Structure formats: structure tokens, C-alpha cells
Amino acid sequence: MTSPYDHRSLEAKWQARWQETGLYRVDLARAPRPYYNLMMFPYPSAEGLHVGNMFSFSGADVHGRYERMRGFDVFEPIGFDAFGIHSENFALKVGRHPSELIATNVARFREQLEKLGAQFDWSKTVDTTDPAYYRWTQWLFLTLWKGGFAYRARRNVKWCPQDLTVLADEQVLADGSCERCGAQVTERELQQWFLRISAFTDRLLENLDSLNWSENTKLLQRHWIGRSQGALIDFPIPGDDPIRVFSTRPDTIFGATFMVLAPDHPRTLELASPAARPEVAVFLEEAARRRIAGQRSDEGSTRGVALGRDAIHPLTGAALPIFTADYVLSGYGTGAIMAVPAHDQRDHGFALEHHLPAVEVVTGKEGPGTHGGAGVLINSSQFNGLKSPDPAREVITAALVEAGSGQAHVTYKLRDWGISRQRYWGPPIPAIHCHSCGVVPVPEQDLPVLLPYIEDFRPLGTGESPLARDPDFLHTTCPQCGGEARRDTDVSDTFLDSSWYYLRYPSADRDDVPFDPELTRKWLPVTYYDGGNEHAVLHLLYSRFVTMALEQLGYLDFSEPFTEFRAHGMIVMSGAKMSKSRGNVVVPDEYIARFGADAFRLYLLYLGPYPETLNFVDSGINGPYRFIIQVLRLLEQLEARSGTATAESAELARARHRCIQQVTVDTPERKYNTAIAAMMIFVKRLREDGGPVPKEALETLALLLAPYCPHLAEEIWERLGGPYSVHQQPWPTADESLIADEEVVVVVCINGKKRDQLVVAAGTDSSTLEGLALELPRIQQWLEGRVPERVFVVPDRQVNLVLTD
RNA sequence: GCCGGGGUGGCGUAAUGGUAGCCGCAGCGGUCUUAAAAACCGCAGUUCGCAAGGACGUGUGGGUUCGACUCCCACCCCCGGCACCA
Numbered sequence: 001m002t003s004p005y006d007h008r009s010l011e012a013k014w015q016a017r018w019q020e021t022g023l024y025r026v027d028l029a030r031a032p033r034p035y036y037n038l039m040m041f042p043y044p045s046a047e048g049l050h051v052g053n054m055f056s057f058s059g060a061d062v063h064g065r066y067e068r069m070r071g072f073d074v075f076e077p078i079g080f081d082a083f084g085i086h087s088e089n090f091a092l093k094v095g096r097h098p099s100e101l102i103a104t105n106v107a108r109f110r111e112q113l114e115k116l117g118a119q120f121d122w123s124k125t126v127d128t129t130d131p132a133y134y135r136w137t138q139w140l141f142l143t144l145w146k147g148g149f150a151y152r153a154r155r156n157v158k159w160c161p162q163d164l165t166v167l168a169d170e171q172v173l174a175d176g177s178c179e180r181c182g183a184q185v186t187e188r189e190l191q192q193w194f195l196r197i198s199a200f201t202d203r204l205l206e207n208l209d210s211l212n213w214s215e216n217t218k219l220l221q222r223h224w225i226g227r228s229q230g231a232l233i234d235f236p237i238p239g240d241d242p243i244r245v246f247s248t249r250p251d252t253i254f255g256a257t258f259m260v261l262a263p264d265h266p267r268t269l270e271l272a273s274p275a276a277r278p279e280v281a282v283f284l285e286e287a288a289r290r291r292i293a294g295q296r297s298d299e300g301s302t303r304g305v306a307l308g309r310d311a312i313h314p315l316t317g318a319a320l321p322i323f324t325a326d327y328v329l330s331g332y333g334t335g336a337i338m339a340v341p342a343h344d345q346r347d348h349g350f351a352l353e354h355h356l357p358a359v360e361v362v363t364g365k366e367g368p369g370t371h372g373g374a375g376v377l378i379n380s381s382q383f384n385g386l387k388s389p390d391p392a393r394e395v396i397t398a399a400l401v402e403a404g405s406g407q408a409h410v411t412y413k414l415r416d417w418g419i420s421r422q423r424y425w426g427p428p429i430p431a432i433h434c435h436s437c438g439v440v441p442v443p444e445q446d447l448p449v450l451l452p453y454i455e456d457f458r459p460l461g462t463g464e465s466p467l468a469r470d471p472d473f474l475h476t477t478c479p480q481c482g483g484e485a486r487r488d489t490d491v492s493d494t495f496l497d498s499s500w501y502y503l504r505y506p507s508a509d510r511d512d513v514p515f516d517p518e519l520t521r522k523w524l525p526v527t528y529y530d531g532g533n534e535h536a537v538l539h540l541l542y543s544r545f546v547t548m549a550l551e552q553l554g555y556l557d558f559s560e561p562f563t564e565f566r567a568h569g570m571i572v573m574s575g576a577k578m579s580k581s582r583g584n585v586v587v588p589d590e591y592i593a594r595f596g597a598d599a600f601r602l603y604l605l606y607l608g609p610y611p612e613t614l615n616f617v618d619s620g621i622n623g624p625y626r627f628i629i630q631v632l633r634l635l636e637q638l639e640a641r642s643g644t645a646t647a648e649s650a651e652l653a654r655a656r657h658r659c660i661q662q663v664t665v666d667t668p669e670r671k672y673n674t675a676i677a678a679m680m681i682f683v684k685r686l687r688e689d690g691g692p693v694p695k696e697a698l699e700t701l702a703l704l705l706a707p708y709c710p711h712l713a714e715e716i717w718e719r720l721g722g723p724y725s726v727h728q729q730p731w732p733t734a735d736e737s738l739i740a741d742e743e744v745v746v747v748v749c750i751n752g753k754k755r756d757q758l759v760v761a762a763g764t765d766s767s768t769l770e771g772l773a774l775e776l777p778r779i780q781q782w783l784e785g786r787v788p789e790r791v792f793v794v795p796d797r798q799v800n801l802v803l804t805d
Numbered sequence: 806g807c808c809g810g811g812g813u814g815g816c817g818u819a820a821u822g823g824u825a826g827c828c829g830c831a832g833c834g835g836u837c838u839u840a841a842a843a844a845c846c847g848c849a850g851u852u853c854g855c856a857a858g859g860a861c862g863u864g865u866g867g868g869u870u871c872g873a874c875u876c877c878c879a880c881c882c883c884c885g886g887c888a889c890c891a
Contacts (some may be wrong), residue, residue: 003843215817216809216886221885223808230891248890253855260891301889327889337891345806346889413890529880533885571885606829608818612810613884629844674819677828685827747824752872754824798823802871 004632007596007711012709014662015117023725024076024119028519031073036523037064038502038562039244039510040531040539041079041126044105046090047585049112049602051578051616052532054588056568058601059119059610059672060530063708067528068119069731075523076119077505079126080106084132084494085163088182088425092458098425098570099453102129110590115596117710119727128497134427135448136504136514137497140546141419142441145554149196152439152641157418159188164459184427187291190463193429193490194416197545199279201225201412204544213565214430214611226413231397233338233406235259235311235320241273243311243322246333246411249343250400251392254380255361256338257351259311259322261305262330263287271322273308280305280324301326302353314405318798325350331410362388363737417542419493422465424457426491434478434485443479449487465489502526502561503550504756531564532570537613540565566670569612571604578616584615598709599625605672605708624676625629628712630683631701635716648694653738655685656700663704672708679704695720703732748773749800750782758799766793773799 018024028034039060042053061076066236066451067321068074082102091098096302105125113120126133128295162183193418197204205225209216211747237243243259261268263284272280283305295594312322320338328337340350341358351358362375377386383399386392400406420429428449430442442449452473457466467473467489478485504799506519526549540562547561570577573584591600602624608614648656662678665671679701686697699720706726717726746758746769756778758768771780779801788801 002806128832174824219809220886226887226890228890245891249891270825325889328891329889332890339891344891346891411890414886466814536886615817617830620817622831626844632890633844674828677819680828746822749824752823752870755825790871792823794872798872800823800871 004636005596005627005629007598007628010715010723011115011117011598011711014714015114017714018725021724022123023343023727024121025074025123026073026121026372028075028124028161028523031075033072034523034527035064035067035072035074035077036502036506036525036527038526039076039078040507040527040529041081041498041501042109043081043084043086044102044109045086046094046101046105048105048108050589050740051097051476051586051588052569054116054600055571055604055607055614056530056532057113057116057118058604059568059670061116061710062130062601062605062667062672062707063528063530063670065119065710065727066731068727069703069706070336071730074119075121075124075506077124077126077508078113078118078120078122079501079505079508080109080128081494081498081501082106082127082129083426083491083497085421085423088423088457089163091425097101097453097455098457099129105252115597116594116601119227119710124505126501126504126508127587128427128494128501129425129449131450132478132511133504134497137427137500138449139444139514140500140550141492141496142444142447143555144195145431145441147549149199149549151194151196152191154191154195154655155194155418156187156189157192158185159190160185161501162462163423169547178478188463190420191421192418193431193488193492194418195496195545197417197541198412198414200548201227201414203548204414204541207484207544207577211318211560211565214533214567215697217533217536217540217565217567220533221541224537224541225749226559228411230409230411231400231406232334232409233314233400235314235338236405237271237309237322241267242405243267243271243336245336245338246409247338249340249389249393251377251383251386251388252340252343252361253313253315253396253400254336254377254383255340255342255359256313256320257357257359258320258339260320260328260337260339260347261307261324262335263324263326264326264330265324265328267334268307271307271309276306276308278404280307283324285292287324302350303327304354305483306354312378314400314403323350323354324512329456333415333802343398349578387428401720415641417493417495417498417545420490422463422490423459424451424454424466424491426494427451427497428467428473428492429492431488432476432478432485433488434481434483436483437478437480437485439488440478440480440485444481451491452791454611467491495538495542498539499546500550502529502543514660516585524556525558525560526562527564529565530568531565533567536567565770566611568610568670569608571607571614571616572615582734586618591621595621595625596628596711598712599628602627602676606671606676610670610672627680627683628709630687631698631705631712631716634683634686634693635698635719637698638695638698639719644692646692649689649691650738652686652689652694652697654741655682656697657734657736658682660700660704660732661736661739664731664734667707676708679708685765699733702726703729745794746796747771747798748776748779749798750779750788751803752800755779755782762796764795766795768797773801 039057064074064076073080086100087102091101133651160178160183162181184224205227208221228248230246231247231250232244232245234242267600269280269284299743304323307322309322311322313320317323338346341347346392359379361379363378375388377383377388377392386395397406397408428451430449432440432442454470456467460466474486476485477485503515507513507516508524510516543561547556548559550556578585588619600623603621605622659678659682666675686693696714702713702716713726741762743759744762746760747754748756748758756776758772770793786803789804790802792800
């Protein structure tokens with residue numbers, strides 16, 4: 001039998017037709033029911049789209065197409081996140097210029113994306129490396145700057161000795177290595193641009209409660225923001241300024257037996273007694289070396305030395321020796337702690353090592369060195385008996401406030417966003433350094449500050465961007481005084497490009513504004529955002545910050561960019577991430593060429609639940625491919641009988657409506673795998689039926705398949721005589737009254753074990769079922785004349801006869 | 806260490822208190838064919854049994870229940886995130 005499926009010509013035909021008719025172009029100004037279906041735009045690597053891209057775009061497209069058939073005007077744009085270190089490093093590696101490479105990659109990506117058959121509106125696309133786009137990225141920077149959200153500071157920043165650039169905290173992995181190249185990250189002090197994300201810490205945190213996002217994603221953000229409530233407490237030092245510490249557990253203050261300062265706390269050396277100073281100085285030097293070498297994994301360290309000096313406990317007046325130790329970090333809280341060895345693991349370890357006393361102040365089953373659960377204060381003077389941590393925390397904080405030595409305080413892990421990159425492949429930061437005027441913004445009318453073509457774009461490694469090599473770029477005049485000036489030679493972080501691209505899409509063809517106010521009011525915030533959880537704390541947090549800032553500055557009238565966010569899963573190969581080094585990268589093009597985009601989409605989504613991690617299985621695509629051929633065979637069968645109408649049997653109507661129901665429930669819940677299984681079951685049923693296929697069956701299949709196999713669905717729909725396009729038809733509705741079974745199988749169990757079954761009319765009542773069950777010969781054999789003590793009947797399902805002993 | 810997700814046939818998975826293994830892959834047997842492929846039909850958790858049928862079976866151990874993959878407790882393993890955060 002010849003295959004009825006020539007996917008190449010079929011898919012090419014419909015893709016051409018969609019383009020001619022502009023099926024996916026949305027009249028943004030007029031659309032009555034806007035639905036902004038966004039998916040994270042890809043970074044156009046040299047390898048082309050990978051299976052993960054194909055998977056997530058297919059899933060997000062199914063969502064968009066389904067919403068369209070439900071009557072929404074779905075705007076589904078796609079673009080290219082093409083600036084960044086990825087591209088630049090690759091260009092360095094292959095010895096070509098990134099601007100050339102990216103043009104090729106973008107063209108290739110676009111071709112691949114078109115082949116996938118998604119309903120992308122290509123009339124509104126973005127490429128972050130296009131001056132028409134990054135002009136507005138620069139505008140965004142200036143706007144944030146003028147609005148008080150950008151500032152320069154000399155900071156110890158994370159520096160990658162391999163990529164020779166500054167990294168954001170988020171780009172440093174837990175083991176202290178560079179997210180991109182794996183080199184051990186070090187520290188370096190440079191003058192940097194920062195964006196004041198800390199201005200919105202509380203809102204970024206609080207808004208999460210009411211955002212309709214994947215819970216997992218929200219959790220990651222909460223974690224990253226890292227809010228801790230506690231108190232700042234001053235510990236006086238005789239003849240000196242007090243030491244201020246931060247503690248989340250002020251209720252344990254009576255258990256404080258010593259103090260610890262971070263090695264890079266500004267007062268560590270100064271506080272050391274003359275006798276201890278030489279030893280302290282040596283220790284601080286070593287500690288600095290360890291920190292710069294990026295030894296972040298040196299956990300549980302009890303390394304430290306005494307300063308030979310005491311602090312005074314503010315409530316008991318006891319003398320507490322002061323130490324400096326690796327385990328206290330300068331970057332968190334005040335960089336100094338009160339150590340409570342009885343109730344903190346690290347303090348406990350340090351106390352053991354240095355023979356320091358521990359005083360238990362909270363009762364509890366847990367041993368020393370544990371915070372444990374709730375308990376009652378002991379050894380805490382007039383506070384004994386208070387429940388800890390609460391309300392003891394508030395009571396003791398209040399006492400400290402009264403004593404003038406403390407105040408309630410909240411700290412966060414979230415830091416301001418460093419955006420300066422001493423690299424080439426990014427939008428130049430639009431700032432000018434003038435000797436007399438200082439740092440001056442580039443006037444808006446001078447944007448874009450074009451990224452010059454530089455032959456040698458290797459990083460200098462001096463802390464300056466390669467743009468410093470280009471004198472024409474570097475030297476300019478001050479827009480304020482007209483005097484000689486230099487441009488900022490850093491480029492901005494790629495995440496700045498992607499922090500606002502969703503605002504740009506609807507206005508992508510406008511060169512007079514970054515985003516048109518009216519279109520923005522109509523289409524934003526984004527209705528539905530599909531993306532990977534790897535961006536839970538970077539892109540998604542930055543986007544929220546930018547939106548809040550732009551709202552505060554009057555450019556937007558909403559504060560959250562993504563109304564609904566859903567994280568998708570990823571595709572792995574035998575349990576491991578696909579990567580070139582593992583040699584398990586699957587090239588999707590081959591699959592599409594051989595089986596077609598429809599089969600490939602179907603296959604990827606059939607692999608398992610869309611939100612989860614799924615295993616790619618090479619041969620798995622055969623099933624979905626066969627399924628498509630079976631559907632087309634049914635269509636051919638129907639066509640062969642053209643003219644003779646076949647009435648749909650009640651049986652087939654039931655199967656069909658069940659299928660509609662299942663697909664309708666599963667699709668919006670993103671259970672694409674079970675939706676596809678339901679369609680397979682229906683097709684199986686049709687084939688088993690053997691009789692002439694009713695037209696309704698194929699009409700329904702065309703509609704249900706439309707989001708999943710957009711080309712195939714069009715073909716079926718057209719051949720059935722339906723009006724173009726199937727994607728503009730309303731989603732079918734299941735008729736509940738047709739779905740119910742007439743007959744059901746009721747399992748008969750004895751003591752929970754299946755022993756026989758009954759086939760009865762649906763809805764048979766419990767006592768009838770019990771009677772029928774007891775009459776079954778096999779059941780009577782098992783009962784051996786005994787009478788069940790109890791009988792449990794689940795109508796239409798099960799009868800359980802219970803015998804004791 | 807902390808937080809989240811997960812562990813079911815050879816494989817991807819389905820079923821979230823009521824017949825465990827739906828749907829699919831791979832496999833095996835058959836039909837068609839000169840042959841192979843494709844297509845189509847059938848078999849298929851493990852085990853005992855000629856069969857009828859039975860026993861066992863959802864990471865491990867306990868518990869709740871007439872009934873547990875599903876709920877509770879403890880533990881083991883895998884994946885992801887965070888990590889001297891006081």
C-alpha cells in the first residue's frame with residue numbers, strides 16, 4: 001500500500017497558504033479579544049534550534065492555537081535574543097566576527113521556526129542586535145538612569161578570568177565557577193553600572209503571592225530575594241564604637257558567648273589588640289586570598305582567630321571575646337554576628353574548635369547547635385518561659401530598642417543588578433565621561449549609539465571593553481559643555497535586552513517610540529507566558545523590575561509584565577541533559593525532514609506531561625507518524641464513498657464526544673500527552689469499528705488536531721469541504737449526554753481481591769449489584785457457604801465482599 | 806545541609822482512594838509478498854500450572870482503610886534550585 005502521506009508537499013502547501021493569506025497576522029489596533037501568547041525568544045546559536053526549543057515552541061503554540069479556536073485574537077510573536085557572551089565566545093572560537101555569524105544563525109533559525117508551523121506573526125519580530133531594537137534598549141537604560149534607577153559604583157565584582165569579564169552574581173554557579181565557561185570566578189574591583197532592583201525588593205516579593213505563575217517559579221524567586229526578618233543589635237566595646245550585628249534570632253541573645261566579624265569587615269584589623277594584630281593581619285591576608293580564589297565551596301570552615309578584645313553583652317553586661325572567621329560573610333547583614341553556639345550549627349562548630357562555652361537558652365529535644373523547632377526560653381533572665389522563637393523574638397527586640405541597643409530589621413539576599421560588561425557583543429552603554437561635567441547621558445536624539453564594527457573584538461582583559469580600541473568610537477564631545485570626552489566603552493548585559501522585549505513586539509514596526517502607549521494598553525501585560533524555569537530568577541525577575549520601574553516613571557500603567565506564567569519541562573536523553581560534551585544532542589531537522597513537523601510536534605508532546613522533564617526516545621516518533629497515516633487512511637476511505645452519507649452510530653458518537661471531552665480538558669491543562677492518547681484511542685475505535693467512517697468523525701479530528709498538527713488538520717478540513725481555515729473554526733463542544741456508558745463492568749472482590757465481574761446497565765443500584773454479585777457461581781465457590789460480614793458497593797465500579805478471618 | 810520535583814513492564818508513560826500497566830515504542834508470532842520493507846491481524850508485568858486458575862507485583866519498611874501507585878510516618882535513591890545568608 002502506498003503511503004497517503006507526503007508530509008513535505010503537504011506542509012509546504014499550507015505554510016505557503018498561511019503566508020499568502022496572512023492567517024497569523026493580527027490587526028493589533030482592532031482585534032476585539034486580545035490574547036498575548038508569549039514564549040521565551042531563542043538565542044540563535046550556531047547549532048540551530050535544538051529539541052528543547054522545538055518542544056517548548058510546539059507546546060506554547062498548541063496553547064495559542066487552542067485559545068484562538070476558543071475565540072481569542074491570539075498574538076504570537078517570536079524573535080531573537082542574539083547579543084551576548086554565548087555568541088561572542090563562539091565567534092572567538094571559530095575565528096569569525098559575531099555580526100556575520102549571527103546573521104547566518106538568525107536566518108537559519110527563522111527557516112527552522114517556519115518549518116515548525118507555529119502561528120508566529122512574523123510582521124512583528126525583534127532581533128536584539130538590530131540597531132532599531134537596541135536603540136530602545138539604550139533608551140530604557142537612559143530612562144532608568146534619569147529616573148534614579150541606575151547608578152555607578154566601584155564594587156568588587158565577580159570576574160571571570162577566562163571570559164575576561166565581569167559576571168552578574170546570577171552567572172556564578174554554586175561551586176564558584178563561571179556559568180558559561182566553567183572557569184573559577186575571582187573578584188575584581190571595577191567602576192560599574194548598577195540598576196536599583198533593590199528599590200522594589202518588597203514589591204517583587206509580595207506581588208508573587210497574587211501572580212498566576214507556576215508555583216515552582218515563584219518559589220525560586222522568593223528564595224533568590226531571600227527576605228530575613230530580625231534585628232540589628234549593637235554590642236558596646238569599651239573605649240570604642242559598638243559592633244553592630246544582624247540576627248534573625250534576637251530571642252537567643254542570652255546564648256551569645258562570643259562575637260565574630262567577617263575578615264573583610266572594615267573594622268576587623270582596627271579592633272584587634274596590639275598583641276593580636278600581627279596574627280590577625282596574617283589571617284586577613286590569607287582569608288582574602290581564599291576569597292579571591294573563589295573558594296566558595298570551603299564550607300563548614302572553623303578557621304578564625306581571636307582579636308584579643310571583648311565586646312559587652314548589651315543585656316547581661318558579660319564580656320564576649322571577639323573573633324574574625326571565614327564563615328562570616330561581609331556581604332550579608334552587617335558582616336558581623338553574635339555567636340550562639342547552643343543554637344547555631346556553625347557557631348557550634350567554631351566554639352568546639354576554639355574551646356568556647358555554649359549556653360542553652362531554648363528548651364527542646366534537639367541537641368546543641370540546632371535551631372530546632374519551638375521551645376521555651378531558659379537562662380534568659382526575666383525572659384525565661386517565653387515561647388521561642390515567637391513571641392520571644394518581639395519581646396526581646398522591644399527590650400533592646402528600649403535599652404537603646406537594637407532595632408527590628410529586614411535583610412535580603414537580592415543585590416542590585418550589575419549590567420556593565422567589558423565585552424564587545426552587546427549594546428554600548430549610552431553614557432559619556434566628561435572631565436568637567438562628569439558622567440553625562442547621551443541625548444536621546446543621538447540614539448542609537450551604534451556598536452562599531454571592530455575587527456579585533458577580543459576582550460582586553462584590563463577591565464576595559466574592546467570598544468576602547470576604536471578611537472572613533474571612544475572620543476567624542478560632551479553633550480553638555482561641548483568639551484573633549486570619552487564614551488563609556490562597556491556594553492550592557494544581555495538580560496537588559498530581554499528584560500523588555502515583550503513591550504516591543506506589538507510596536508516592533510514603529511521607529512518613533514519604544515512601545516506605543518495605546519497598543520501597550522491594549523495588549524499588555526502579557527496574557528500567557530511560556531518559558532523554561534532556568535530563567536526563573538534572571539530574566540523573569542529583571543523583567544518584573546523593569547516593568548515596575550517604567551510604571552513608576554509613568555510609562556506603563558501596570559506593574560507586573562506577565563499575568564500568567566507557566567514553566568515547561570525539558571527534554572533529556574537517558575536522564576541527562578543534552579549537551580555537545582555528552583554527545584547526545586539530537587538534531588531536530590532530520591526528524592522534520594523525514595517525518596514532517598506535525599509528526600515531530602505530536603511526538604515531542606506525546607513524550608509525557610509538558611511541564612515535566614521528559615526522556616527523548618529515538619524510535620518513539622514512529623507511533624505518532626503511524627497515527628497520522630491512519631487518520632489519512634480513514635479520510636481516503638471516506639472520500640472513496642463520496643456522496644453516500646453514513647449516519648454515525650451511537651457507539652461512534654460516544655467515542656467521538658469522549659475524545660472531544662478529554663482533549664478539551666487536557667489541552668488547557670497542558671496535558672498534551674493524554675490529549676494525544678485520547679485522539680489515538682478514538683482513531684483506534686474507528687478502525688476497529690470496521691464500518692464506513694462517518695464524516696463527523698473526521699471533522700472532529702480535524703478540529704481537535706488543529707493545535708497539535710496544524711498542517712494535517714488543514715488538509716483534512718479542506719478535503720472534507722470545510723471553509724478556510726480550520727484554525728478559524730470554533731473549538732468543538734462535547735455533548736455530555738452522549739458520553740455516558742450504557743453498560744458497565746462491575747468488579748466483584750472478596751476482601752479486596754478481584755474474584756469475578758458483572759456486566760450490568762449503568763446506574764444499577766447498590767442492593768441489586770450486591771444481590772447479583774452474591775449469585776455469581778465463582779463467588780459462591782469462594783464464599784464456601786459463608787456470609788459476608790460487610791459489603792461495600794461503589795456503583796458502576798466495584799462490589800467488595802468482606803469476610804472476617 | 807535546606808527547598809522543590811520524582812522513583813510504576815525491556816523503554817516513554819497512564820491511572821491520584823475502587824479492575825495497576827491505558828496510549829505508544831521496542832520485541833515476538835502470523836497474513837500479504839519471489840523476498841525484504843511497509844501495512845494489517847495477534848501475543849506480551851513476574852512467576853507456578855497442560856489448562857482452568859492461583860500467587861506475587863507501583864524504590865524500602867511500617868501505618869490508616871472493606872479497599873492504597875494514590876493518604877500518613879520513617880528511610881533509600883535520582884533530578885533541579887539554593888547554600889558558611891547568622
